[in-house]
Amino acid sequence: MLVINKPELSAEIDQLRQVLPNLEQVEVAELLVLDDTWLVFSDVESFLTHQWKNPTIVLADATQGALLANGFWLFGIPDPIFWGVIGAFISFLPVVGAPTLCI
Structure with missing residues (x-):
């Protein structure tokens, strides 16, 4: 650049x-x-990398929340959509987000 x-x-x-x-x-x-x-x-590659970085992070975190909600629904845990949304927001937190969802 x-x-x-x-x-x-x-x-x-x-x-x-x-x-x-x-x-x-x-x-x-x-x-x-x-x-x-x-x-x-x-160059075009670095421009596209910059443009797609944040949407990719959001999509990954939303997918984690959706998978969490799906798992809660399969196991019969109450309010799976609520917990999926909470999980999606928690996964945005750096360092502690994803490990917290695994617990």
Whole structure:
């Protein structure tokens, strides 16, 4: 990833784009920008990895909650949906979430 924040380098940036045509310009919303001159270059793979990281975590935690609810329903434990939702939220906690569900 190449980050350039100096407006006087615009000619060099154009030359860089000609020499390295595979570079993609990607805007990163999470980047703290002090002025509007930031340019972020990244390859598509790292962009997609960044974009899919959080939805994948949410999907994994929701799946853990659903499996917990399904197991509680199979064993006849009361209120399996309630415990599945609680389990999904607990699995979001780093370090203690998943082991707590195993107990």
